[in-house]
Amino acid sequence: MTSFSPPGEEHTEFMQWSIAQGVEINGVAPARFPGRGLGMVATRDIQANEVMVSVPISVMLSVDGIPPSFTNLFVDGIPIHGLLAAFLTHGKPEILKKYSLWKATWPTRQDFEESMPILWPEKLRESNSAHAIIPQAVDSSSITLPPSASGLWNTFRKRPLVQEYATKHQNQLAQQEKRLQAAWKGVTAVFPDTDWDAFLYYWLIVNTRSFYYVKPGEEPPEDANEAMVLVPFADYFNHKDDAQCHVEFDGQNYIFQATKSYEKGEEIYMSYGTHPNDLLLIEYGFCLQENESDTVYLDDIIFKDLTTAEKEELIFQQYYGNYQITTESGPCFRTEVAASMKCMSRRDWRNYIQGRGAVTPNSEKVNSIIRYWLEAYLKEANVTIDNLETMLKAETVDSTASKIKVLIDRWNQIKHLCNETVSKLD
Numbered sequence: 001m002t003s004f005s006p007p008g009e010e011h012t013e014f015m016q017w018s019i020a021q022g023v024e025i026n027g028v029a030p031a032r033f034p035g036r037g038l039g040m041v042a043t044r045d046i047q048a049n050e051v052m053v054s055v056p057i058s059v060m061l062s063v064d065g066i067p068p069s070f071t072n073l074f075v076d077g078i079p080i081h082g083l084l085a086a087f088l089t090h091g092k093p094e095i096l097k098k099y100s101l102w103k104a105t106w107p108t109r110q111d112f113e114e115s116m117p118i119l120w121p122e123k124l125r126e127s128n129s130a131h132a133i134i135p136q137a138v139d140s141s142s143i144t145l146p147p148s149a150s151g152l153w154n155t156f157r158k159r160p161l162v163q164e165y166a167t168k169h170q171n172q173l174a175q176q177e178k179r180l181q182a183a184w185k186g187v188t189a190v191f192p193d194t195d196w197d198a199f200l201y202y203w204l205i206v207n208t209r210s211f212y213y214v215k216p217g218e219e220p221p222e223d224a225n226e227a228m229v230l231v232p233f234a235d236y237f238n239h240k241d242d243a244q245c246h247v248e249f250d251g252q253n254y255i256f257q258a259t260k261s262y263e264k265g266e267e268i269y270m271s272y273g274t275h276p277n278d279l280l281l282i283e284y285g286f287c288l289q290e291n292e293s294d295t296v297y298l299d300d301i302i303f304k305d306l307t308t309a310e311k312e313e314l315i316f317q318q319y320y321g322n323y324q325i326t327t328e329s330g331p332c333f334r335t336e337v338a339a340s341m342k343c344m345s346r347r348d349w350r351n352y353i354q355g356r357g358a359v360t361p362n363s364e365k366v367n368s369i370i371r372y373w374l375e376a377y378l379k380e381a382n383v384t385i386d387n388l389e390t391m392l393k394a395e396t397v398d399s400t401a402s403k404i405k406v407l408i409d410r411w412n413q414i415k416h417l418c419n420e421t422v423s424k425l426d
């Protein structure tokens with residue numbers, strides 16, 4: 001059983017407020033868990049299929065909960081994420097008063113400074129972001145964030161892309177800073193004197209605590225970041241990759257239902273989605289120890305190994321980029337396709353990927369190419385861990401040392417993932 005402690009008076013008061021607002025709470029309560037802040041604990045034995053929490057739409061904070069007099073100020077548009085943060089920053093105090101007990105349960109700015117890489121010291125957050133609002137060093141001696149987060153490598157220079165492509169789980173920090181910059185542009189166009197720290201705080205609150213929400217009867221937006229809602233009380237749930245909790249918005253209520261039985265005192269998690277640890281680190285400020293969805297991407301390593309003609313062929317065949325290695329399945333098919341290109345005639349390769357012809361790639365050769373790529377990742381991991389260990393020895397600020405340790409742990413996970421995959425390929 002996980003150890004936990006009482007959450008504190010403000011959480012008890014907020015729970016009572018939630019119930020008074022129509023939130024149904026059955027057999028769960030907030031509690032404090034070491035390393036995870038607040039979370040949800042079973043206050044009695046819970047049976048599979050029991051609804052543990054149900055939050056009505058009336059109490060959620062979505063775009064529809066913002067008065068039109070406020071929303072209409074943003075005639076030039078602002079992302080939903082920015083609008084919610086803008087409302088929390090600039091909404092009328094008499095309207096925001098409704099949420100004061102809820103707000104008292106949220107993490108502090110200090111909590112974000114500890115956990116969210118976007119707020120870490122410059123030397124720990126160098127990335128390929130062109131959107132950094134918070135200045136970053138231009139030539140720090142070492143990249144410390146993992147490549148999926150930073151988009152950079154210590155052991156080689158990235159080749160320019162032949163073509164841009166969508167990468168949901170790469171260049172994480174750059175993607176986050178781009179969203180923050182768009183929100184900041186939107187809010188300052190209407191409120192030029194916006195306090196950066198206040199806005200940033202609420203933007204991070206929305207970033208780490210919002211749920212997916214599409215207004216009943218409306219089409220889901222193309223960008224999931226445009227489908228956001230804050231859901232009081234449910235935002236106590238921490239994340240686990242294989243959480244045993246069914247989450248559903250039925251058009252009226254956000255419902256959280258047990259999919260197994262829980263014993264009194266057990267922490268109840270939900271899943272925020274199938275997220276690799278580098279995404280969790282950048283977007284939520286933590287990494288999971290066990291994560292079936294953990295992934296590393298070989299794109300930059302593979303691209304430096306391909307000729308321009310090979311890259312153009314991959315673009316043509318729609319296999320350019322997103323070469324994953326996952327904890328669960330090892331190399332993905334796209335990675336195998338890129339590797340098979342290196343060991344087949346172009347004609348056989350085209351026939352193979354189009355499902356024509358009898359020639360299939362030699363699996364030993366394909367495995368040895370993928371192994372070679374993974375060794376490049378392992379080299380990066382070893383160099384970066386050495387750099388981080390050296391930084392840790394010299395670090396005198398405790399809070400910076402703890403961030404360096406987070407990075408060392410993450411890099412060791414990456415090493416483990418690469419080594420496991422290499423051994424499976426042998």
Ligand SMILES: C[S@@+](CC[C@H](N)C(=O)[O-])C[C@H]1O[C@@H](n2cnc3c(N)ncnc32)[C@H](O)[C@@H]1O
Pocket residue numbers: 035036037038039105106107115208209235236237238239240283284285286287288
């Ligand atoms: C929706 S909130 C959950 C409640 C939060 N723990 C709190 O103290 O208010 C999401 C945040 O919880 C933390 N979190 C969630 N799942 C976690 C986990 N498995 N391990 C560590 N921290 C976690 C992260 O700080 C994340 O940004």
